[in-house]
Amino acid sequence: xxxxxxxxxxxxxxxxxxxxxxxxxxxxxxxxxxxxxxxxxxxxxxxxxxxxxxxxxxxxxxxxxxxxxxxxxxxxxxxxxxxxxxxxxxxxxxxxxxxxxxxxxxxxxxxxxxxxxxxxxxxxxxxxxxxxxxxxxxxxxxxxxxxxxxxxxxxxxxxxxxxxxxxxxxxxxxxxxxxxxxxxxxxxxxxxxxxxxxxxxxxxxxxxxxxxxxxxxxxxxxxxxxxxxxxxxxxxxxxxxxxxxxxxxxxxxxxxxxxxxxxxxxxxxxxxxxxxxxxxxxxxxxxxxxxxxxxxxxxxxxxxxxxxxxxxxxxxxxxxxxxxxxxxxxxxxxxxxxxxxxxxxxxxxxxxxxxxxxxxxxxxxxxxxxxxxxxxxxxxxxxxxxxxxxxxxxxxxxxxxxxxxxxxxxxxxxxxxxxxxxxxxxxxxxxxxxxxxxxxxxxxxxxxxxxxxxxxxxxxxxxxxxxxxxxxxxxxxxxxxxxxxxxxxxxxxxxxxxxxxxxxxxxxxxxxxxxxxxxxxxxxxxxxxxxxxxxxxxxxxxxxxxxxxxxxxxxxxxxxxxxxxxxxxxxxxxxxxxxxxxxxxxxxxxxxxxxxxxxxxxxxxxxxxxxxxxxxxxxxxxxxxxxxxxxxxxxxxxxxxxxxxxxxxxxxxxxxxxxxxxxxxxxxxxxxxxxxxxxxxxxxxxxxxxxxxxxxxxxxxxxxxxxxxxxxxxxxx
Amino acid sequence: xxxxxxxxxxxxxxxxxxxxxxxxxxxxxxxxxxxxxxxxxxxxxxxxxxxxxxxxxxxxxxxxxxxxxxxxxxxxxxxxxxxxxxxxxxxxxxxxxxxxxxxxxxxxxx
Amino acid sequence: xxxxxxxxxxxxxxxxxxxxxxxxxxxxxxxxxxxxxxxxxxxxxxxxxxxxxxxxxxxxxxxxxxxxxxxxxxxxxxxxxxxxxxxxxxxxxxxxxxxxxxxxxxxxxxxxxxxxxxxxxxxxxxxxxxxxxxxxxxxxxxxxxxxxxxxxxxxxxxxxxxx
Numbered sequence: 001x002x003x004x005x006x007x008x009x010x011x012x013x014x015x016x017x018x019x020x021x022x023x024x025x026x027x028x029x030x031x032x033x034x035x036x037x038x039x040x041x042x043x044x045x046x047x048x049x050x051x052x053x054x055x056x057x058x059x060x061x062x063x064x065x066x067x068x069x070x071x072x073x074x075x076x077x078x079x080x081x082x083x084x085x086x087x088x089x090x091x092x093x094x095x096x097x098x099x100x101x102x103x104x105x106x107x108x109x110x111x112x113x114x115x116x117x118x119x120x121x122x123x124x125x126x127x128x129x130x131x132x133x134x135x136x137x138x139x140x141x142x143x144x145x146x147x148x149x150x151x152x153x154x155x156x157x158x159x160x161x162x163x164x165x166x167x168x169x170x171x172x173x174x175x176x177x178x179x180x181x182x183x184x185x186x187x188x189x190x191x192x193x194x195x196x197x198x199x200x201x202x203x204x205x206x207x208x209x210x211x212x213x214x215x216x217x218x219x220x221x222x223x224x225x226x227x228x229x230x231x232x233x234x235x236x237x238x239x240x241x242x243x244x245x246x247x248x249x250x251x252x253x254x255x256x257x258x259x260x261x262x263x264x265x266x267x268x269x270x271x272x273x274x275x276x277x278x279x280x281x282x283x284x285x286x287x288x289x290x291x292x293x294x295x296x297x298x299x300x301x302x303x304x305x306x307x308x309x310x311x312x313x314x315x316x317x318x319x320x321x322x323x324x325x326x327x328x329x330x331x332x333x334x335x336x337x338x339x340x341x342x343x344x345x346x347x348x349x350x351x352x353x354x355x356x357x358x359x360x361x362x363x364x365x366x367x368x369x370x371x372x373x374x375x376x377x378x379x380x381x382x383x384x385x386x387x388x389x390x391x392x393x394x395x396x397x398x399x400x401x402x403x404x405x406x407x408x409x410x411x412x413x414x415x416x417x418x419x420x421x422x423x424x425x426x427x428x429x430x431x432x433x434x435x436x437x438x439x440x441x442x443x444x445x446x447x448x449x450x451x452x453x454x455x456x457x458x459x460x461x462x463x464x465x466x467x468x469x470x471x472x473x474x475x476x477x478x479x480x481x482x483x484x485x486x487x488x489x490x491x492x493x494x495x496x497x498x499x500x501x502x503x504x505x506x507x508x509x510x511x512x513x514x515x516x517x518x519x520x521x522x523x524x525x526x527x528x529x530x531x532x533x534x535x536x537x538x539x540x541x542x543x544x545x546x547x548x549x550x551x552x553x554x555x556x557x558x559x560x561x562x563x564x565x566x567x568x569x570x571x572x573x574x575x576x577x578x579x580x581x582x583x584x585x586x587x588x589x590x591x592x593x594x595x596x597x598x599x600x601x602x603x604x605x606x607x608x609x610x611x612x613x614x615x616x617x618x619x620x621x622x623x624x625x626x627x628x629x630x631x632x633x634x635x636x637x638x639x640x641x642x643x644x645x646x647x648x649x650x651x652x653x654x655x656x657x658x659x660x661x662x663x664x665x666x667x668x669x670x671x672x673x674x675x676x677x678x679x680x681x682x683x684x685x686x687x688x689x690x691x692x693x694x695x696x697x698x699x700x701x702x703x704x705x706x707x708x709x710x711x712x713x714x715x716x717x
Numbered sequence: 718x719x720x721x722x723x724x725x726x727x728x729x730x731x732x733x734x735x736x737x738x739x740x741x742x743x744x745x746x747x748x749x750x751x752x753x754x755x756x757x758x759x760x761x762x763x764x765x766x767x768x769x770x771x772x773x774x775x776x777x778x779x780x781x782x783x784x785x786x787x788x789x790x791x792x793x794x795x796x797x798x799x800x801x802x803x804x805x806x807x808x809x810x811x812x813x814x815x816x817x818x819x820x821x822x823x824x825x826x827x
Numbered sequence: 828x829x830x831x832x833x834x835x836x837x838x839x840x841x842x843x844x845x846x847x848x849x850x851x852x853x854x855x856x857x858x859x860x861x862x863x864x865x866x867x868x869x870x871x872x873x874x875x876x877x878x879x880x881x882x883x884x885x886x887x888x889x890x891x892x893x894x895x896x897x898x899x900x901x902x903x904x905x906x907x908x909x910x911x912x913x914x915x916x917x918x919x920x921x922x923x924x925x926x927x928x929x930x931x932x933x934x935x936x937x938x939x940x941x942x943x944x945x946x947x948x949x950x951x952x953x954x955x956x957x958x959x960x961x962x963x964x965x966x967x968x969x970x971x972x973x974x975x976x977x978x979x980x981x982x983x984x985x986x987x988x989x990x
Contacts (some may be wrong), residue, residue: 065909300758308758365985368900378899397986399902464755466903467987469934470961474759499759549921738948753934779946787930787938789906790956796941799948807865 011103032123038090041173045103046076046125046171048090053153055082056579058092060104060113062361063200064391065624066680067617068114070198071377074613075119078191079126079183082165083153089199094363094383096405105714108362110396110508112580113679115613119676127181129172136172137163160492162575186611186673195616200387205636211389212344212359217416220346221250222407224422225260227429229281230643231503235259237279243272251371253411260408262417272424285503290333290351293502293640297437300458300498301329305590307474309484309500313492318452322443326531328524330440331705332516334638335433335509336647337653342426343401348416349374354381355416359388361396369399394509397466398431428645429651431507432638434460436479436516440524448532450543452492455483455520461499462506474499482685483519487578488525488543492594504640510628511681514579515688519706522575522689527702535575536564536693548672549576550609552585555606555668556686560587570601573694577685582609586626586686592698598708599631599716600691606668610675621665622683629687631656632706659717718777720765722810723818724727732825734798744793745810745818751786765793775804787811787815800826843963875965882927886975887911887968893978895966904958904984913968913976916990917943923950925969932962960987 040050048056057076063069073089076082092104095483105121106113130150136157140163148157153165186192203209225495228234239257240252248268251258259278263269300306319325345358347370354374360366363385371378386397405419423431436459445453459475469476475497477484483495509515529539537557544550553576555562566572576585589602603626635654639646647653660713667683690705695713696702703711725745745767752764752813764786772780780796792810806822831851879888896910928938938956950968958964961973961984967977 102899102981108985303758362984362985364900365902368902368983368985369899371898371900372902460753462761464759467960469755471755471759474755474761497759499755499757500756501759502756751934753959774946777946778942779944781942783940785937785939786935787957787959789931789957793943793953793955794939794941795953796943797947797949799946825956 002153015583023629025110041562043129043172044125044177045145046122047129049172051166051169052564053083053086053164053166054078055153055165056090056331057087057375058104059089059426060097060107060361060363061118062107062109062363062385063387064109064361064680065200065204066114066621067110067198067614068444069200069387070196070220071115071197071613071617072122074191074194074196075115075122076126079123079181080130081152082126084191084282085195086153091363091385093598094367094385095379095381097368098378101411107364108396108671109391110361110393110485112582112682114680116581116676124181125682127183128178131178132172132175133165133182134627135175136168138612140168141173175655184635188427192611192613195614198614203282205560209387212346212357212386213341213389213420215346215357215386215418217346217348217458220261220416220418221264221412222266222269223262223405223417223419224273225258225259225404226273226276227258227280227425228280228282229428230280230286231505232285232702233283234281235278236281245277246272246275247466250651252539253408255404255407259405259495259650260404260419262408262412266418266420270587278429281300282403282643286713288401288643289502289641290639293435294331297435297458297500300500301437301439301456303498306456306496309475309480309495309497311494312490312635313452315452315454315492315494318492318529319441319443321379322451323446324444324448324531326444326524326527328440328527328702330438330520330523332436332519334435334504335515335632336427336638336653337390337392337394337421337507337509338427338430338650338653339388339390339392339394342421342423343395344418344420345401345405346416346418347402347405349406349409349413351413352376352380354409355384355564356402356406357386358382358386358402358405359386359392359395360390360399360402361388362392363394365399365616366402369389369402370406373403374410392510394462395570396508398507400429408412423650427648430638430645431505433509433512433515434462434479434504434506435502436460438517438520440520442524442528444532445526448534448538449530450490453490453524453528454494455494456496456498456606457483458498458500459492460501460504460506462508462512463501464501465506479513481513481579482521482577487547487549488540489545490543501688502588503643511684514681515632516684518575518577518685519688519692522577522686522705523692523702526573526689526693526696540576544576548583549578549585549595551670551672552576552583552606552608555670556585556587556604559604559606559666559668560602562587571694571697573690573692573697575686575689575693577682577689579682579685580678580680581675582607582679584608584682584686585699586690588687588690588694590691590694590698591717592695595699596714597696597714597716598713600662602664602666603630603662603687603690604666604668605686606670607679608670608672609677609679609682610671610673612671612679613667615669617671618679621679622669623665625681625683626657626665626687627661629684630660630662630691632707632717633688633691634713637707639712648704657717659674660715720812720814720816722767722812722816725808725810725818725820727806727808727820727822729806729822729824731823732827735802735826736799737800739800740795740797741806742795743770743791743808744791747810747812749786749788749790749792751770753786765812765814767810767812770794770806771809773807774794774798775802787817800824802826847859856901863890872931875931875936878929879967882973883967886973888977890977890979892976893963893966893968897964897980897982898913899981900985901958903983904960904982904985906955907939908953909956909964910951910953911966911968915950915968915970917945917948917950920971922971923947923968924954924971926950927937927967927969928954928956929965929967930958930962931965933957933959954983955966958982958984960984973980
């Protein structure tokens with residue numbers, strides 16, 4: 001059942017390949033988690049227990065830095081009553097998963113689902129294993145299982161008998177898996193809710209972590225690719241005679257809309273692919289620009305009969321009777337995931353067997369894409385999952401990098417080929433957070449009470465491209481979030497959705513619609529508050545009565561000292577956003593120097609995810625979410641000219657620099673229990689609007705489009 | 718106005734022994750628009766699909782099908798037929814907008 | 828050769844009316860978050876049940892004699908190769924009259940209806956079908972003696988694991 005041929009019988013594997021001549025030779029150790037399935041008896045498919053009491057927990061989701069590799073193991077270990085010091089994690093083998101009829105359930109990692117969607121069944125796996133181990137010991141001792149106790153991998157009986165999990169694992173593995181194992185009460189949790197040392201962090205900090213880009217195999221070659229610069233176009237022709245003679249070049253392989261050069265090292269492959277004369281058929285979209293896209297979006301705002309996503313009360317009458325009406329338009333542009341590790345996959349095709357190494361967010365998507373591309377049955381495909389160098393939603397649903405690597409490997413059977421996109425390709429061939437233009441209107445009565453509002457979105461749908469049957473009557477259920485599911489109890493509300501699809505491929509950017517829609521909603525609510533002459537925090541509160549949103553909003557207001565005057569020159573902003581099952585709020589303190597330099601002093605984000613598994617991981621996700629939001633609002637934008645993406649590297653698509661990080665970023669983690677919310681994306685929601693609201697307080701300028709650099713702003717460093 | 722349907726392609730042997738059971742592979746070019754996709758303004762793209770297929774062998778039906786929107790673009794179907802006598806196979810596809818296409822294939826059975 | 832009446836070929840018009848009426852049920856299912864819900868084996872949502880009843884009436888749909896081969900996973904579900912083989916001698920006395928493909932969760936439960944007879948020699952057919960999302964596919968064969976046999980298989984569409 002071992003999946004990686006070359007790894008059979010080996011733990012450490014050092015590669016020095018004669019084929020890699022003249023290039024940088026890298027000694028390479030196969031990381032522990034990527035080895036052949038840890039040997040030892042399975043006590044349920046979730047857990048392998050070795051005779052020395054080492055417990056290997058199989059992880060189906062992907063580690064993107066968000067902590068699933070450790071968190072999921074904590075859930076299992078808790079119910080298993082394991083000695084945590086002997087627990088380690090390993091990725092569940094994708095091929096095994098297929099052969100055993102998807103026994104590891106869902107491998108996709110996205111939507112902040114890794115813990116909350118898995119927790120019940122992985123805990124049941126741990127609990128079942130525990131019952132099996134106890135039953136095996138009880139059987140050996142000839143005593144009732146109910147008289148035995150298990151704690152920290154040790155089973156005891158009042159008679160004085162004692163054994164360990166490792167000693168009874170083999171016997172336990174033969175027993176039937178209990179169908180309804182008993183789960184612990186929250187009050188008995190000893191591992192869930194703590195912060196054990198994470199399994200992935202040491203290697204991420206000492207340089208030892210092997211990313212897909214680092215994979216080196218004997219005889220491996222390297223490929224760099226160029227794809228049609230205008231989305232939707234095709235490859236017309238290329239002249240390989242011009243590169244065939246270049247040093248190290250082995251082969252040129254082409255697809256429908258791409259060409260790749262394979263060479264003995266990546267630098268040479270990339271030099272060659274840049275020198276390769278290529279003719280593209282750019283198709284219909286060669287004239288599209290950011291300006292033409294804006295005009296196109298505007299037709300959505302001006303259309304008749306725009307599909308209705310939600311309608312409460314009677315907005316028209318409320319507006320007709322309003323004392324004051326506020327209207328605004330907000331725009332959000334394209335953003336790229338810009339993962340530090342560019343899209344990369346290694347593939348090896350031999351006879352009818354295919355192996356792929358990549359940092360995928362979804363092992364199942366990779367195995368399906370690889371099998372379909374190669375025309376090989378799923379059973380013959382082996383996916384080696386690696387920790388991703390940033391995922392953020394880029395590496396799950398979009399498997400082009402896998403398909404390309406497989407196609408190239410098929411052209412060179414028996415030779416492993418590592419395809420790595422150049423930074424330029426990664427920037428220009430993204431799957432972008434889509435554009436949107438939103439017209440919001442709000443109505444106040446004579447006392448400044450909020451009586452109605454509406455949001456009409458002209459918006460590019462992601463789901464229409466990957467799962468069109470989810471669109472009902474023209475409404476996208478994902479991109480209307482924050483409006484269609486907003487928590488504010490206002491009697492009259494209308495949300496309309498005008499889909500406007502461009503040729504730019506959309507994708508799920510970390511937090512998806514909760515990156516741009518909160519910018520609109522929470523900033524506009526501030527506009528209403530100011531029009532009413534009311535404090536933005538107090539303005540919101542009555543409409544959130546009874547909602548969990550109020551808890552986190554109050555928490556950040558308290559933490560930032562909202563009710564007390566700010567220091568001279570310091571201004572505050574606040575926002576509240578729930579997403580992916582969790583409730584968050586953000587409060588910000590900043591000052592502005594010279595009218596344009598923003599000095600963010602303090603960002604506080606509160607999150608209520610119901611339960612938490614790894615306390616420090618949650619804190620890290622909040623801090624990372626704050627960084628994500630700060631970067632997006634100031635720096636990031638992808639623009640289109642002549643149908644193609646303009647930006648090509650971090651020089652023209654900057655992300656937040658270390659020097660720009662505020663001196664104080666704080667996480668308030670306040671799980672109220674009773675539900676399981678996500679943590680990877682929710683912290684981001686309130687950050688962007690809170691910054692923009694504070695900026696208004698500081699400058700009197702209401703900004704309604706991102707990034708702030710386009711309005712002349714910069715961060716203080 | 719009838720819609721464009723086809724061309725169609727058939728793969729089957731040109732010769733067979735009497736009683737031999739052989740595979741017939743068929744494909745017709747057609748967008749087979751399900752009706753569940755949307756255009757760039759979010760409007761449903763109207764359904765336009767192949768709805769029926771019939772294969773006759775010397776005038777007798779040996780296979781027919783009713784197709785619904787979940788058939789992939791360029792509908793592809795295969796089936797088996799027992800060789801009886803020499804003659805002609807006639808394949809006919811029809812879509813929901815009056816489009817019709819027919820392909821014939823000869824067979825020698827000896 | 829006598830053309831036998833095929834009662835499973837209902838007209839397209841009546842089929843469309845059914846579709847309109849089912850939209851509300853589908854809306855209730857699809858509203859809000861996209862969840863890759865864990866489904867119990869052999870789930871039969873309402874629309875599929877109705878379609879089966881319409882086609883087969885009160886005849887029992889038994890499991891067996893039918894082999895349904897589809898990939899366990901598909902990346903986007905646009906082209907899913909499906910092969911159905913029915914255990915039958917395909918004689919005048921004992922043959923397959925029809926093979927149907929149904930979908931559990933597509934917007935339209937019927938996928939394909941094929942008419943066969945002893946002249947096919949072998950009851951083995953294939954098609955390329957669209958799967959809108961992770962679901963179960965049902966292959967049903969009607970025999971010359973009126974009995975109805977079936978096989979079901981699960982397919983996961985990986986791209987539908989959205990965010």
